[in-house]
Amino acid sequence: MHLYGHWRSLATYRVRVALKLKAIDAKIVAIDLLSKEHLGERYHAINPQGLLPALEIDDGTVLFQSMAIIEYLDEAFPDPPLLPIDLAGRAKVRGLAQIIAADAHPLMVPRVRDYLTENIGLDSYGVKKWIDRFALPAFEAIEIFLRTQEHSGKYCYFDTPGLADIFLASHVIGAGFFGCGLDPFPRIQKIYEACVGLEAFSSSHPLSQAGAPAHI
Amino acid sequence: MHLYGHWRSLATYRVRVALKLKAIDAKIVAIDLLSKEHLGERYHAINPQGLLPALEIDDGTVLFQSMAIIEYLDEAFPDPPLLPIDLAGRAKVRGLAQIIAADAHPLMVPRVRDYLTENIGLDSYGVKKWIDRFALPAFEAIEIFLRTQEHSGKYCYFDTPGLADIFLASHVIGAGFFGCGLDPFPRIQKIYEACVGLEAFSSSHPLSQAGAPAHI
Numbered sequence: 001m002h003l004y005g006h007w008r009s010l011a012t013y014r015v016r017v018a019l020k021l022k023a024i025d026a027k028i029v030a031i032d033l034l035s036k037e038h039l040g041e042r043y044h045a046i047n048p049q050g051l052l053p054a055l056e057i058d059d060g061t062v063l064f065q066s067m068a069i070i071e072y073l074d075e076a077f078p079d080p081p082l083l084p085i086d087l088a089g090r091a092k093v094r095g096l097a098q099i100i101a102a103d104a105h106p107l108m109v110p111r112v113r114d115y116l117t118e119n120i121g122l123d124s125y126g127v128k129k130w131i132d133r134f135a136l137p138a139f140e141a142i143e144i145f146l147r148t149q150e151h152s153g154k155y156c157y158f159d160t161p162g163l164a165d166i167f168l169a170s171h172v173i174g175a176g177f178f179g180c181g182l183d184p185f186p187r188i189q190k191i192y193e194a195c196v197g198l199e200a201f202s203s204s205h206p207l208s209q210a211g212a213p214a215h216i
Numbered sequence: 217m218h219l220y221g222h223w224r225s226l227a228t229y230r231v232r233v234a235l236k237l238k239a240i241d242a243k244i245v246a247i248d249l250l251s252k253e254h255l256g257e258r259y260h261a262i263n264p265q266g267l268l269p270a271l272e273i274d275d276g277t278v279l280f281q282s283m284a285i286i287e288y289l290d291e292a293f294p295d296p297p298l299l300p301i302d303l304a305g306r307a308k309v310r311g312l313a314q315i316i317a318a319d320a321h322p323l324m325v326p327r328v329r330d331y332l333t334e335n336i337g338l339d340s341y342g343v344k345k346w347i348d349r350f351a352l353p354a355f356e357a358i359e360i361f362l363r364t365q366e367h368s369g370k371y372c373y374f375d376t377p378g379l380a381d382i383f384l385a386s387h388v389i390g391a392g393f394f395g396c397g398l399d400p401f402p403r404i405q406k407i408y409e410a411c412v413g414l415e416a417f418s419s420s421h422p423l424s425q426a427g428a429p430a431h432i
Contacts, residue, residue, distance in 0.1 A: 048364070049315060049357035061304045065318065067283075068310035075303050087291050088277045094284035098317070099265060102281065106322040115349060120336060133331060141265035148264070 001026040004046060005053040006033040007209035010105065010170040011066040012053040017166045018070045020200035022077045026055070030211060033110065067101050070163060082162040092149070093157050096142055096164035100171045104138035107131075108174055128178060135175040139185045142168060146187040154194050161198060169195045173206060177216050217242040220262060221269040222249040223425035226321065226386040227282040228269040233382045234286045236416035238293045242271070246427060249326065283317050286379060298378040308365065309373050312358055312380035316387045320354035323347075324390055344394060351391040355401045358384060362403040370410050377414060385411045389422060393432050 003019065003026040005012030019026050031037050031052060038050050047054040047064050055063045055072075063069045074082045083090045106112070108131055116122040116130060146152040156164035172182065172192045182189040195201040206212055219235070219242040221228030235242050247253050247268060254266050263270040263280050271279045271288075279285045290298045299306045322328070324347055332338040332346060362368040372380035388398065388408045398405040411417040422428055 048360035049319075049353075051319070057304065059304075063304070063307045063311060065311040065314035067314050067318070068307045071310055072303055072307035075306065087288055088273065088275075088279070090291065091279045091284045091288035094287055095279060095281040098281035098283050101314070101318045102283070102322055103265075103267070106318055107328070112323070112350075115346070119345075119349075120338070120342070122336070126336070129335075130331070133335075134328075137265075144264035 001058060002029050002056040003027070003053055004029045004031050004043070004056070006031055006038075007206050007212040008033050009052040010174045010206070011051070013173065013204055013206055014066045014166045014170050015053050015055060015069050015073075016204035017169070017200050018073050018082060020204060021080060021082065021161065021166075021198075022073060024073065024077055028210075067097065067167075070166065074163070080160070082166070084157055084162070089151060089157060092145075092151065093162055093164045096145060096156055097167035099138050099141055100167040104135055104171055105174060107134035108178070131175070131178045132180065135171070135178065135180050138171060139175070139180075139182075139188055143185045143187050146191070152187065155191055161195060161201075165191060165195050168192070169201055217274060218245050218272040219243070219269055220245045220247050220259070220272070222247055222254075223422050223428040224249050225268040226390045226422070227267070229389065229420055229422055230282045230382050230386050231269050231271060231285050231289075232420035233385070233416050234289050234298060236420060237296060237298065237377065237414075238289060240289065240293055244426075283313065283383075286382065290379070296376070298382070300373055300378070305367060305373060308361075308367065309378055309380045312361060312372055313383035315354050315357055316383040320351055320387055321390060323350035324394070347391070347394040348396065351387070351394065351396050354387060355391070355396075355398075355404055359401045359403055362407070368403065371407055377411060377417075381407060381411050384408070385417055 001024065003015060005028065031043050033052065037043060038052055044050050046062055049064060053066060055069045057063060063072055070082065083093055113127055116127055146156065151157050153159045155161045156168060168188065169192055182192065207215065217240065219231060221244065247259050249268065253259060254268055260266050262278055265280060269282060269285065271285045273279065279288055286298065299309055329343055332343055362372065367373050369375045371377045372384060384404065385408055398408065423431065
């Protein structure tokens with residue numbers, strides 16, 4: 001198995017965590033986001049969308065999109081599971097993950113920030129306001145879900161780390177890169193602390209990867 | 217079952233199609249996006265994220281996020297299936313759906329367009345350029361996938377409509393509202409035509425819903 005990714009990519013981080021929780025070995029193939037290697041022909045031949053990550057499984061099939069890759073890993077390597085067994089629980093965990101995947105993270109990615117600065121002319125203050133506008137409501141919604149749903153425990157769904165925790169942790173890190181702290185979100189903070197207590201999460205942190213700087 | 221939604225919401229459209237493909241009856245509860253009813257207390261008590269759609273299932277549990285809701289429907293009502301059986305196929309179908317759910321649609325939603333016009337001051341030409349920048353690459357990537365993957369058939373995955381078709385059709389409609397046509401994407405165009413040949417898709421179209429105008 002080959003994971004095409006980059007230390008800075010939070011979608012790659014999610015797949016790293018899932019692979020480690022399941023103790024699956026994958027060879028890391030670094031695609032350099034910063035020099036825009038993902039936009040080149042070589043990577044497009046692997047993933048025509050040109051986004052990270054992509055996972056090449058052992059028969060050579062290339063999977064793309066972090067959510068789809070992690071659902072695949074959970075189906076192909078079911079132990080330990082990343083989704084609960086009961087159907088409504090699965091929907092809630094997937095729903096929490098999608099709040100990050102669909103409503104928060106896509107507004108913060110480099111191509112959006114680049115367009116805001118290069119094409120629209122926002123300065124760094126304007127970009128920070130943009131990030132706050134779209135990163136924080138996801139935390140606010142998830143904090144309420146965690147406070148009001150009986151399934152909230154050490155992790156998003158009782159006491160086992162899973163899909164929602166992986167996506168939530170990726171957003172904690174990503175928003176953190178832009179100065180969004182967790183003080184207003186005590187439940188999320190506790191869950192994130194539980195996550196980083198696990199080697200699968202801590203060793204997957206973007207700044208712990210080869211090629212990463214000491215801080216951003 | 218109660219589906220909270222709005223005629224204009226493309227995420228609600230996706231769930232309408234899935235319900236109809238599976239012949240599941242759900243009572244529609246209209247939440248008026250245009251008067252911002254989704255931002256009010258009454259709807260927040262149902263879905264704390266304040267986004268559409270939400271699906272209240274028969275035991276009173278409220279599910280949120282269109283992808284999570286449709287995965288639930290596929291697990292709870294497996295016939296006809298919206299995902300293939302083989303694991304790599306499931307990952308590819310989910311991946312195509314996520315291209316729309318995570319990389320294209322979130323950049324076109326009202327709260328983003330409102331921020332671009334009200335806070336940043338873009339005019340309608342600037343908004344159209346923004347839409348083109350973020351709506352079209354999803355079509356471009358999916359068109360290449362459809363051209364190069366053996367599973368491309370009458371629909372995204374062979375000859376059965378499923379999860380990827382639902383998300384793709386929602387984006388065809390959504391991008392169409394902003395004047396993005398399908399001429400550069402002949403495979404997508406053929407699949408969309410196959411979709412609208414099905415009553416589940418045609419009767420779910422935003423402009424066919426109660427309260428919708430004749431055109432946008």
